[in-house]
Amino acid sequence: xxxxxxxxxxxxxxxxxxxxxxxxxxxxxxxxxxxxxxxxxxxxxxxxxxxxxxxxxxxxxxxxxxxxxxxxxxxxxxxxxxxxxxxxxxxxxxxxxxxxxxxxxxxxxxxxxxxxxxxxxxxxxxxxxxxxxxxxxxxxxxxxxxxxxxxxxxxxxxxxxxxxxxxxxxxxxxxxxxxxxxxxxxxxxxxxxxxxxxxxxxxxxxxxxxxxxxxxxxxxxxxxxxxxxxxxxxxxxxxxxxxxxxxxxxxxxxxxxxxxxxxxxxxxxxxxxxxxxxxx
Amino acid sequence: xxxxxxxxxxxxxxxxxxxxxxxxxxxxxxxxxxxxxxxxxxxxxxxxxxxxxxxxxxxxxxxxxxxxxxxxxxxxxxxxxxxxxxxxxxxxxxxxxxxxxxxxxxxxxxxxxxxxxxxxxxxxxxxxxxxxxxxxxxxxxxxxxxxxxxxxxxxxxxxxxxxxxxxxxxxxxxxxxxxxxxxxxxxxxxxxxxxxxxxxxxxxxxxxxxxxxxxxxxxxxxxxxxxxxxxxxxxxxxxxx
Numbered sequence: 001x002x003x004x005x006x007x008x009x010x011x012x013x014x015x016x017x018x019x020x021x022x023x024x025x026x027x028x029x030x031x032x033x034x035x036x037x038x039x040x041x042x043x044x045x046x047x048x049x050x051x052x053x054x055x056x057x058x059x060x061x062x063x064x065x066x067x068x069x070x071x072x073x074x075x076x077x078x079x080x081x082x083x084x085x086x087x088x089x090x091x092x093x094x095x096x097x098x099x100x101x102x103x104x105x106x107x108x109x110x111x112x113x114x115x116x117x118x119x120x121x122x123x124x125x126x127x128x129x130x131x132x133x134x135x136x137x138x139x140x141x142x143x144x145x146x147x148x149x150x151x152x153x154x155x156x157x158x159x160x161x162x163x164x165x166x167x168x169x170x171x172x173x174x175x176x177x178x179x180x181x182x183x184x185x186x187x188x189x190x191x192x193x194x195x196x197x198x199x200x201x202x203x204x205x206x207x208x209x210x211x212x213x214x215x216x217x218x219x220x221x222x223x224x225x226x227x228x229x230x231x232x233x234x235x236x237x238x239x240x241x242x243x244x245x246x247x248x249x250x251x252x253x254x255x256x257x258x259x260x261x262x263x264x265x266x267x268x269x270x271x272x273x274x275x276x277x278x279x280x
Numbered sequence: 281x282x283x284x285x286x287x288x289x290x291x292x293x294x295x296x297x298x299x300x301x302x303x304x305x306x307x308x309x310x311x312x313x314x315x316x317x318x319x320x321x322x323x324x325x326x327x328x329x330x331x332x333x334x335x336x337x338x339x340x341x342x343x344x345x346x347x348x349x350x351x352x353x354x355x356x357x358x359x360x361x362x363x364x365x366x367x368x369x370x371x372x373x374x375x376x377x378x379x380x381x382x383x384x385x386x387x388x389x390x391x392x393x394x395x396x397x398x399x400x401x402x403x404x405x406x407x408x409x410x411x412x413x414x415x416x417x418x419x420x421x422x423x424x425x426x427x428x429x430x431x432x433x434x435x436x437x438x439x440x441x442x443x444x445x446x447x448x449x450x451x452x453x454x455x456x457x458x459x460x461x462x463x464x465x466x467x468x469x470x471x472x473x474x475x476x477x478x479x480x481x482x483x484x485x486x487x488x489x490x491x492x493x494x495x496x497x498x499x500x501x502x503x504x505x506x507x508x509x510x511x512x513x514x515x516x517x518x519x520x521x
Contacts, residue, residue: 051373051520071292075376085367087303097299101292101376 001027001147001179002048007057009043017043019203020057027147028175029210032194033183034261039200041183042082045152048181049079061148075102078141082153086133091121095140102144110143116165131157138166142173151182155189167193191257199264207264209275211255217275218260219245220253232270233263246274288384292377296385297393304358311351315401318344323408337409338420344405345424348398352428355394356435357447359386360515364443369520379515383440387508391432399425422493426500433507440511443521 002025009018017040025031035041046052048059050066050073059066064073086094091114099105114121117135125133134157141149155163170180171193184190197214199207209217222240223229234243242256244263264271301308322340326332332340362372372382403416431454438450 046520049370049374051370053519069373069379071289071376071378074374077374079370079374081367081370083367084370085365086371088306089302093302097295097302098375100295 003060030180035200077148079150086125104145113139187258353435356390433504437511440514
């Protein structure tokens, strides 16, 4: 569905933020895009949606270059940015004036999500809190039924119940022919719903594997601090090491995305070598 | 018209216009209320003074035209306000319509719809202050309209180009261009005609023969189309900062 080829980007008079990046995102998955601050996650999302143009290379959605901002491309993607402002109109008016642009817009679905989120469509959008507005936009985004849904830090500003509601709603989506891309720092908030992990570091993809593959190739275990067991990455806590190891006969703990992310960032070459047999 | 491809879709243009009107509803209502209040006030003042002379009535209408034009330029400058902030720009960029449709809908609202309403109001005002119903169709009004048409398209370009204070930035840019060309013309004329050069201000655009009106209309059409086209090119290249 999404195909990124040899993409490079830099802001004026700055060093390259994204370097010769290649990425394929087939439909049917929920992708988690992770990276440290300034790694280029939001920039990558902005390039995918055609809001900024790459210096070289291209991004395609269904073989259409997103830079062209063609109507067929735009009507198949929706982005919920991290920070956004909505116009000073009621939720109803917003839906009435924006839904005609999305041919498969599902109003019933939107009403169901808004009911779960407890957001009132009759209220002026500017009178809603930031979290409420975010829930409104998330509901609208899902109701557009576009093939590509992008969320940039979707849980920022949401209260704890809303975060789990968001997870439930995304998990209930019919992903056939759909692709959901979530960029976040909140690994703990969203880790459970992601089925493919992409990590961006210094403008390059250093990790791009499905959760299924991760579970097959790694195990997460707590080992004693004085244990001689070799591990790929570990974090010491209260005399124990929470470690990432190659698969072993010992029962693995549940996939810990936060630990894995920290491991990928600090031991990039080792983890990459373990997965690909080559250093990244 | 086709609405599934990137051909121009009248449906999408209609949706874009409705979207703009919905977003700017309160501003539009305030503008209409101000216009109606102004008419009522002027009519009340005139009836209090038992009417005005034809010369004063003409001055009132020309003053009202000045207000109409300034308000129109200010409105035009806000047409792409969403681009001025990274928190509103994504809604504009990713809205499924072509940049041409977004531009045309902005022009329809800021020029066609605004001019229709504004000129109708001015016509009603001219009748209320006692001007002859045919007075409105004179060369003075024509000159007001063609100059407005061209300058409005320059403000549309300013709205697409600048990322903040679009109205003032456009005024400053226009002044800059006028001064630059003025100085350039002065230098060239002094070089070619060192003894001094007199030129007549072309009166073509200020007289009322039919052929001159037609030529003015053509110049207006070409100039405003040129600036609208430049606005389109600018919009296509705009990116999130």
